[in-house]
Amino acid sequence: MTAAGADNAGTLAFGGGGLDRAAHLRAQACHDLAGARVLPMWRGEPLVLPDGLAWVAPGAPILAGAGEAVFLGLDPRGARLLAAPVAARAAAEAGGGGQGLGFGGDGTPPHPDAPPGAAFRDLRAVALTLTPLEAEVAATARALLGWHATHGFCAACGTASHSADGGWVRRCPACGAQHFPRTDPVVIMLVLRGNSVLVGRNAAWPAGMYSLLAGFMEPGETVAAAVRREVFEETGIRIGAVRLLASQPWPFPASLMLGAVAEALDTAITLDPVELEDALWLTREEMAEVMAGRNPAVRPARKGAIAHVLVRNWLADRLD
Numbered sequence: 001m002t003a004a005g006a007d008n009a010g011t012l013a014f015g016g017g018g019l020d021r022a023a024h025l026r027a028q029a030c031h032d033l034a035g036a037r038v039l040p041m042w043r044g045e046p047l048v049l050p051d052g053l054a055w056v057a058p059g060a061p062i063l064a065g066a067g068e069a070v071f072l073g074l075d076p077r078g079a080r081l082l083a084a085p086v087a088a089r090a091a092a093e094a095g096g097g098g099q100g101l102g103f104g105g106d107g108t109p110p111h112p113d114a115p116p117g118a119a120f121r122d123l124r125a126v127a128l129t130l131t132p133l134e135a136e137v138a139a140t141a142r143a144l145l146g147w148h149a150t151h152g153f154c155a156a157c158g159t160a161s162h163s164a165d166g167g168w169v170r171r172c173p174a175c176g177a178q179h180f181p182r183t184d185p186v187v188i189m190l191v192l193r194g195n196s197v198l199v200g201r202n203a204a205w206p207a208g209m210y211s212l213l214a215g216f217m218e219p220g221e222t223v224a225a226a227v228r229r230e231v232f233e234e235t236g237i238r239i240g241a242v243r244l245l246a247s248q249p250w251p252f253p254a255s256l257m258l259g260a261v262a263e264a265l266d267t268a269i270t271l272d273p274v275e276l277e278d279a280l281w282l283t284r285e286e287m288a289e290v291m292a293g294r295n296p297a298v299r300p301a302r303k304g305a306i307a308h309v310l311v312r313n314w315l316a317d318r319l320d
């Protein structure tokens with residue numbers, strides 16, 4: 001069930017696993033749960049075993065008091081796949097659920113009702129150990145459950161809304177409005193000038209980590225306009241041609257990363273200190289050293305993240 005052993009350093013996490021979302025089943029999917037498989041989630045993190053996601057039956061003890069399940073789709077054998085948030089009450093009784101992940105994800109004891117060897121793990125940390133299908137399932141579960149947890153009231157009239165259609169809509173009983181899960185587009189760009197790439201770092205990141213510039217798109221913008229605005233706001237650099245290369249769901253909590261290559265028209269950096277702590281140009285040779293872990297001052301973006309894959313492909317001359 002895993003990609004273990006493969007060289008997955010160039011793999012885009014959550015790059016698409018061919019999940020059959022079976023939208024026509026959503027209206028009934030959470031009513032009769034017989035035969036379904038459920039992925040327990042704790043604070044957005046999936047229950048995993050060393051060889052993949054840890055599915056349980058609908059009546060499993062770990063699901064006692066769990067929040068409302070969502071329907072993700074069908075597995076290749078036709079079984080319904082659901083996800084459900086593990087109850088906070090059980091967490092408190094078990095002595096877990098304090099700060100941090102809890103339940104095995106950070107060295108704490110596992111959930112007492114978890115299958116042997118299973119722990120709730122940081123999805124970003126385990127994404128590349130999952131099959132593409134499992135990664136898509138877990139990302140979808142995290143995004144959908146996170147949306148329900150933070151959108152309990154109708155945005156039109158303020159009344160408590162309820163989940164429907166297997167969790168793919170929330171309906172308001174007072175005004176009839178329907179609300180759908182949100183996905184927030186983010187542009188992330190490989191800004192190039194000759195033989196060099198522009199990278200920056202946010203003050204909140206781990207020491208030494210630099211990545212490609214990125215920012216949320218604004219309403220009314222094209223991808224190219226968002227790339228040009230973000231790069232100019234953060235570094236004062238003007239951008240010419242922009243080309244979209246790849247996309248990546250990034251449910252932390254609800255982003256869709258839109259990876260682009262952008263041609264810089266100049267190189268002088270005027271830093272916006274609110275957005276960035278530092279920005280610099282690295283030559284192809286310097287970036288190769290960074291990616292190889294041989295630069296003591298600059299560390300690369302996380303494996304599996306689109307920034308890592310875009311840089312890797314640029315270094316290998318494989319942007320097309």
Ligand SMILES: [Zn+2]
Nearest residue numbers: 154157172175
């Ligand atoms: Zn309403």
